[in-house]
Amino acid sequence: MPHEELNIPPITTAVLQACQKCFKDDTREALSRCSKCRSVAYCGAACQKADWKGHKVICKAMSSLDDISIYHLTDAISTDLEATNRICEENAQNETRAIQLALRRSMTVQERNLVGWQPKCYGCARTDRIIRLEKSADHASLGCCPDCRLAFYCSQEHWDAVKHFHTGPSKERDGLSQCQMNQQFRMDIRFQYSVPDAGPFMWAPERSKPIWEPLKAGDEGTTCWEEEFGKDLEMAMQGARVPVVIPFLRAASRGLSMPLTILYALQKLHGEDQVWTSKDTLVIHIMGASISKEMMSAQLFEEILHRIPNVKTLKLVLIGPEVPDSGSVEMETCPDCTRKRRKRIHAHHSMLYHDYVHRQSTKFVAPDLAIAFNSGASELATDGSGTGPGASWKETIKLLVEKKIPSVFTSFNHSEATTESQTLRDYGATLLATEDLGPRKNPWGSMHLIPEPNNITGWYGENMWFTGGFKG
Numbered sequence: 196m197p198h199e200e201l202n203i204p205p206i207t208t209a210v211l212q213a214c215q216k217c218f219k220d221d222t223r224e225a226l227s228r229c230s231k232c233r234s235v236a237y238c239g240a241a242c243q244k245a246d247w248k249g250h251k252v253i254c255k256a257m258s259s260l261d262d263i264s265i266y267h268l269t270d271a272i273s274t275d276l277e278a279t280n281r282i283c284e285e286n287a288q289n290e291t292r293a294i295q296l297a298l299r300r301s302m303t304v305q306e307r308n309l310v311g312w313q314p315k316c317y318g319c320a321r322t323d324r325i326i327r328l329e330k331s332a333d334h335a336s337l338g339c340c341p342d343c344r345l346a347f348y349c350s351q352e353h354w355d356a357v358k359h360f361h362t363g364p365s366k367e368r369d370g371l372s373q374c375q376m377n378q379q380f381r382m383d384i385r386f387q388y389s390v391p392d393a394g395p396f397m398w399a400p401e402r403s404k405p406i407w408e409p410l411k412a413g414d415e416g417t418t419c420w421e422e423e424f425g426k427d428l429e430m431a432m433q434g435a436r437v438p439v440v441i442p443f444l445r446a447a448s449r450g451l452s453m454p455l456t457i458l459y460a461l462q463k464l465h466g467e468d469q470v471w472t473s474k475d476t477l478v479i480h481i482m483g484a485s486i487s488k489e490m491m492s493a494q495l496f497e498e499i500l501h502r503i504p505n506v507k508t509l510k511l512v513l514i515g516p517e518v519p520d521s522g523s524v525e526m527e528t529c530p531d532c533t534r535k536r537r538k539r540i541h542a543h544h545s546m547l548y549h550d551y552v553h554r555q556s557t558k559f560v561a562p563d564l565a566i567a568f569n570s571g572a573s574e575l576a577t578d579g580s581g582t583g584p585g586a587s588w589k590e591t592i593k594l595l596v597e598k599k600i601p602s603v604f605t606s607f608n609h610s611e612a613t614t615e616s617q618t619l620r621d622y623g624a625t626l627l628a629t630e631d632l633g634p635r636k637n638p639w640g641s642m643h644l645i646p647e648p649n650n651i652t653g654w655y656g657e658n659m660w661f662t663g664g665f666k667g
């Protein structure tokens with residue numbers, strides 16, 4: 196699945212509601228589409244001109260999609276949204292294949308987003324391109340829901356038949372409708388891109404809790420986050436009221452989800468046994484760590500220290516092929532931690548986790564927790580050959596089980612979580628209770644949810660689901 200990344204155009208550009216170049220998202224000013232591919236839009240000639248060099252190649256490849264036979268279509272309205280999702284996926288796969296053939300290379304994340312998030316009819320999966328190919332008098336281009344402008348329809352008849360799915364309460368978040376979630380998402384995008392090149396918004400409160408208080412486990416993620424961080428964020432924002440700070444909290448939760456998920460995982464793995472909250476040194480291994488997530492957010496992990504005041508040293512070992520090697524480095528802490536001589540030590544190892552363990556050989560000491568955020572380990576299960584992006588996890592999981600390392604995996608969405616949890620079991624893990632560590636929704640998953648690409652419904656988010664936890 197493609198994942199939204201920073202410094203690439205927001206999803207609003209792929210739905211042709213923000214300028215491809217400057218990302219300006221202003222409904223009052225009409226954007227004009229690229230006259231060749233009609234798959235991107237610009238606020239004016241200046242932006243279009245400035246973007247042409249970068250857009251030229253993909254523009255040509257997308258313009259070449261003139262073979263109707265690659266699309267699966269039916270004229271009937273479907274009220275089975277899952278079935279419509281499957282059609283969307285099939286069409287996107289075929290479209291991707293055709294574009295990659297024309298490009299003679301694989302598509303970049305940004306290019307895949309143009310396919311994945313292009314508008315699709317909620318009732319029949321038609322896209323603007325399909326409508327153009329059909330040259331039918333019945334269909335004009337897609338219209339959109341006036342409230343969120345992120346749900347689309349090819350005709351009023353199709354919209355009337357499926358609209359109630361969009362506006363009725365969803366099970367996904369606090370009973371909000373898909374339309375309301377879309378509106379939140381649009382607000383989140385505006386916030387995220389309001390400062391150009393600012394990078395991800397990061398925030399953690401600068402306070403230490405006097406004692407460890409077990410974290411809440413509610414299903415309503417928003418409530419947990421608000422109760423834990425609402426007041427602190429209000430203070431940090433000098434008295435701004437809660438409704439104002441919520442978009443900030445949603446943005447902050449993307450990074451904060453990592454330390455909170457670690458604490459929650461430890462809490463669930465150890466149950467009544469709270470020894471881990473007062474160890475001299477607490478050691479966490481992050482498996483499959485990356486530069487853009489775990490390394491960039493290094494400072495946020497201090498939140499772990501701030502919630503377990505009896506631990507003197509937190510040692511975080513980031514292991515993954517993507518991170519550069521480094522020995523143990525003592526990180527800068529907040530003034531309070533410095534005064535109390537509390538330490539946060541980070542080390543990086545550029546390799547797969549099982550290679551790391553093998554290399555340590557007899558020196559290896561099991562950590563208090565080994566965790567993989569959004570591991571993607573499920574990607575081997577769908578690929579019968581045992582290769583694919585998730586293949587290397589097989590060996591890691593076996594080793595975690597064999598060495599009885601307390602381990603937890605998280606994933607982006609429900610379907611990844613269920614597949615991955617089966618993978619964990621297949622390789623010998625005895626999972627803790629489902630209501631503890633999954634597969635279940637993670638109360639400390641990111642509140643910033645992103646619409647699933649290549650679908651008309653569904654959401655994903657950082658650590659949104661716990662896949663499973665085990666001690667061997």
Ligand SMILES: [Zn+2]
Pocket residue numbers: 214215216217218219237238239242
């Ligand atoms: Zn522009």
Ligand SMILES: [Zn+2]
Pocket residue numbers: 229230231232233234235250254255
């Ligand atoms: Zn174009």
Ligand SMILES: [Zn+2]
Pocket residue numbers: 316317318319320321348349350353
């Ligand atoms: Zn339709």
Ligand SMILES: [Zn+2]
Pocket residue numbers: 340341342343344345346361373374375377
């Ligand atoms: Zn809507």
Ligand SMILES: [Zn+2]
Pocket residue numbers: 497500501528529530531532533
């Ligand atoms: Zn501190």
